[in-house]
Amino acid sequence: xxxxxxxxxxxxxxxxxxxxxxxxxxxxxxxxxxxxxxxxxxxxxxxxxxxxxxxxxxxxxxxxxxxxxxxxxxxxxxxxxxxxxxxxxxxxxxxxxxxxxxxxxxxxxxxxxxxxxxxxxxxxxxxxxxxxxxxxxxxxxxxxxxxxxxxxxxxxxxxxxxxxxxxxxxxxxxxxxxxxxxxxxxxxxxxxxxxxxxxxxxxxxxxxxxxxxxxxxxxxxxxxxxxxxxxxxxxxxxxxxxxxxxxxxxxxxxxxxxxxxxxxxxxxxxxxxxxxxxxxxxxxxxxxxxxxxxxxxxxxxxxxxxxxxxxxxxxxxxxxxxxxxxxxxxxxxxxxxxxxxxxxxxxxxxxxxxxxxxxxxxxxxxxxxxxxxxxxxxxxxxxxxxxxxxxxxxx
Amino acid sequence: xxxxxxxxxxxxxxxxxxxxxxxxxxxxxxxxxxxxxxxxxxxxxxxxxxxxxxxxxxxxxxxxxxxxxxxxxxxxxxxxxxxxxxxxxxxxxxxxxxxxxxxxxxxxxxxxxxxxxxxxxxxxxxxxxxxxxxxxxxxxxxxxxxxxxxxxxxxxxxxxxxxxxxxxxxxxxxxxxxxxxxxxxxxxxxxxxxxxxxxxxxxxxxxxxxxxxxxxxxxxxxxxxxxxxxxxxxxxxxxxxxxxxxxxxxxxxxxxxxxxxxxxxxxxxxxxxxxxxxxxxxxxxxxxxxxxxxxxxxxxxxxxxxxxxxxxxxxxxxxxxxxxxxxxxxxxxxxxxxxxxxxxxxxxxxxxxxxxxxxxxxxxxxxxxxxxxxxxxxxxxxxxxxxxxxxxxxxxxxxxxxxxxxxxxxxxxxxxxxxxxxxxxxxxxxxxxxxxxxxxxxxxxxxxxxxxxxxxxxxxxxxxxxxxxxxxxxxxxxxxxxxxxxxxxxxxxxxxxxxxxxxxxxxxxxx
Numbered sequence: 001x002x003x004x005x006x007x008x009x010x011x012x013x014x015x016x017x018x019x020x021x022x023x024x025x026x027x028x029x030x031x032x033x034x035x036x037x038x039x040x041x042x043x044x045x046x047x048x049x050x051x052x053x054x055x056x057x058x059x060x061x062x063x064x065x066x067x068x069x070x071x072x073x074x075x076x077x078x079x080x081x082x083x084x085x086x087x088x089x090x091x092x093x094x095x096x097x098x099x100x101x102x103x104x105x106x107x108x109x110x111x112x113x114x115x116x117x118x119x120x121x122x123x124x125x126x127x128x129x130x131x132x133x134x135x136x137x138x139x140x141x142x143x144x145x146x147x148x149x150x151x152x153x154x155x156x157x158x159x160x161x162x163x164x165x166x167x168x169x170x171x172x173x174x175x176x177x178x179x180x181x182x183x184x185x186x187x188x189x190x191x192x193x194x195x196x197x198x199x200x201x202x203x204x205x206x207x208x209x210x211x212x213x214x215x216x217x218x219x220x221x222x223x224x225x226x227x228x229x230x231x232x233x234x235x236x237x238x239x240x241x242x243x244x245x246x247x248x249x250x251x252x253x254x255x256x257x258x259x260x261x262x263x264x265x266x267x268x269x270x271x272x273x274x275x276x277x278x279x280x281x282x283x284x285x286x287x288x289x290x291x292x293x294x295x296x297x298x299x300x301x302x303x304x305x306x307x308x309x310x311x312x313x314x315x316x317x318x319x320x321x322x323x324x325x326x327x328x329x330x331x332x333x334x335x336x337x338x339x340x341x342x343x344x345x346x347x348x349x350x351x352x353x354x355x356x357x358x359x360x361x362x363x364x365x366x367x368x369x370x371x372x373x374x375x376x377x378x379x380x381x382x383x384x385x386x387x388x389x390x391x392x393x394x395x
Numbered sequence: 396x397x398x399x400x401x402x403x404x405x406x407x408x409x410x411x412x413x414x415x416x417x418x419x420x421x422x423x424x425x426x427x428x429x430x431x432x433x434x435x436x437x438x439x440x441x442x443x444x445x446x447x448x449x450x451x452x453x454x455x456x457x458x459x460x461x462x463x464x465x466x467x468x469x470x471x472x473x474x475x476x477x478x479x480x481x482x483x484x485x486x487x488x489x490x491x492x493x494x495x496x497x498x499x500x501x502x503x504x505x506x507x508x509x510x511x512x513x514x515x516x517x518x519x520x521x522x523x524x525x526x527x528x529x530x531x532x533x534x535x536x537x538x539x540x541x542x543x544x545x546x547x548x549x550x551x552x553x554x555x556x557x558x559x560x561x562x563x564x565x566x567x568x569x570x571x572x573x574x575x576x577x578x579x580x581x582x583x584x585x586x587x588x589x590x591x592x593x594x595x596x597x598x599x600x601x602x603x604x605x606x607x608x609x610x611x612x613x614x615x616x617x618x619x620x621x622x623x624x625x626x627x628x629x630x631x632x633x634x635x636x637x638x639x640x641x642x643x644x645x646x647x648x649x650x651x652x653x654x655x656x657x658x659x660x661x662x663x664x665x666x667x668x669x670x671x672x673x674x675x676x677x678x679x680x681x682x683x684x685x686x687x688x689x690x691x692x693x694x695x696x697x698x699x700x701x702x703x704x705x706x707x708x709x710x711x712x713x714x715x716x717x718x719x720x721x722x723x724x725x726x727x728x729x730x731x732x733x734x735x736x737x738x739x740x741x742x743x744x745x746x747x748x749x750x751x752x753x754x755x756x757x758x759x760x761x762x763x764x765x766x767x768x769x770x771x772x773x774x775x776x777x778x779x780x781x782x783x784x785x786x787x788x789x790x791x792x793x794x795x796x797x798x799x800x801x802x803x804x805x806x807x808x809x810x811x812x813x814x815x816x817x818x819x820x821x822x823x824x825x826x827x828x829x830x831x832x833x834x835x836x837x838x839x840x841x842x843x844x845x846x847x848x849x850x851x852x853x854x855x856x857x858x859x860x861x862x863x864x865x866x867x868x869x870x871x872x873x874x875x876x877x878x879x880x881x882x883x884x885x886x887x888x889x890x891x892x893x894x895x896x897x898x899x900x901x902x903x904x905x906x
Binding site: 256 | 446447449450453454456457458460461464467468471474475501502503506
């Protein structure tokens, strides 16, 4: 009874060669061509139609999932270019995968429910431990999606995930599912069997200025705050620079100053990135903010980012009761990566200082992270987070 | 007043008192509440002021943070750019031809610098611009851009002489239109012969403007490309010259090898001839010697004294002739490789002792002193013992022959050299050899013209044979001499099988 986990990575300029190199690293470490699960994290340049073809030439993966990303997280740091392949062979773990396509035209609750149910059917085991999703589009209405997944798997079931990302352009988002590359889809991975799960989820932002009240909301469009156009909050704080928020998507100051609203139930601030400013001064957010909510402009810096990563790693360590992690999957906000800049590696180094220098780490920078606040103890309330770092450890 | 009236008055008084008290209390209470309200209003004002102050402080924090972030972003971008540039430069400097240089420019360099559109082009041998890197344009569009540039002199001038940021607005607009980019940098690829192409990096609309830092990096890159192309051209020139030289050397070597082969063929034929003739001579010579011996012994009757004297001379001359023929045969065998060598490990001291014992009577008769200087008597050599002894015998007998009585002969063995060979030397205090003859010593049948040689017979083959034997051991032999001072012969022999094998392999490789 054993579990072998291996991570391969390549930045070869030719995508096909890069995929092959990463596959060969995994194959050599696993010492087997049969693989139970392959997880792919690839920057947009490496999402090519031949990806799975090359992978199946090297392996015979029973399950394959993955996502495009603007930043690949590995044990030695974060890079915005390349392809990482995680291979898992296990007698102790079971895997079920699923996908729902064209989700922008579907009911989110049903999407979540169907995605989880299909994965459960594919799992072929009654022992379910955690559900992980890679998706594009659910971030605009994640609550019903999460509700749907929970309805299928149980109210206290851990639902985690990452929103696919690219190079801040929102144009090359992809999900990997078996032998297909999907867009506008949600991919699910259900893990079951005998293993321990560790979790840590943190953000590093603090509220700025006096509290303001959301006075008008239409879905994920925030129309007014304190009865004035929502953009005024940014104009107030950023001054003329607020003009730069228009049409520039997340790759701007918006990433550094998200909005945060206070959640009474969790007693924490939930963050929302703004992704556009409309002509009437409304703000388009990742997921809506409830009307009447107390809202703040939030701020962070490199040090608090690093500290929050350490806190998340400590939560993981505590939830594993000091058992060594065989694999740590990290889903981190791409915007946080932007704040950290060239010192992004130091954050991963800090995580390794907590979890152990040889801990295998793989993951992706995302446009949103799905999980509870802090630890699995808060599993009843699952949210779509922005600007956060979420770590899932398997032991 | 009756008691009723008094009671009424008392009651009224009390009521009035109570009313007065109540009024006083109410008045007091009202005044206090107003004070509280005023106080609360004041506190609210303070709170609002604090909130506003908090907002103003937050505003300052955000704007300072924003400034710092801008600086950090610019620094990060510059550092990333410099790193990427350094990587690319290193890659380019290793390229050996022009096309390889361009292949080594990674698109990630420009992505790190934040450019989505890149064109790198240089002129070919026909002076036509050719694209080497295209990022963000369709191939057809890129070709059209080159054609449009070719027709715009102002752009050519801008490419080759001006800073993109500071170029005239009209030119800037033209470049923006042709390259479909709002922000751009265009820099010439310069070599010593002038501009041979350009590097364009730009972005469409809604992208951050390029900075002076971006322009510096692209200019450095363009300069680096030019430098690498020049280096590659220079390398190609040197490479071609070296190839021509190599061809010439190979040709000459071939000619020399042919000539050497001819010499070897002739030498082999000579050896074969000598060998055949020697064989043919030895048979009748054996008969002559036999018959002379029978006659001298008187087995077929007594011969007169005068005849016997002649017969003894015939026998003696026949011995000389046999010795000469044997030497010739040995030389021929060694030269042709037919001589079988029986290599084994022997102690140096044993070999030297064998030879000195053999020549001891001759040395004593001649009245010369023999010194042995064996640096490491226990050291061994890997040789064919009979042949090695023969070398030493030849050299030692020569030394005895040419050293006057009371002279000194020294046989020495120096410590083993780094190449695993032992150096032997045989020195005498004899008459010496004139410098003009030293080079000829190892030629067949050469004998130095001196008084001793005129009186003592010799074949002129002893040294040739000795040298051939040493060479068969992959050793060397040489001589140092000074007339009337003495002569020293040196030769080297392998100290081990390993040393011998190494020399043998080295010789094969050289061949």
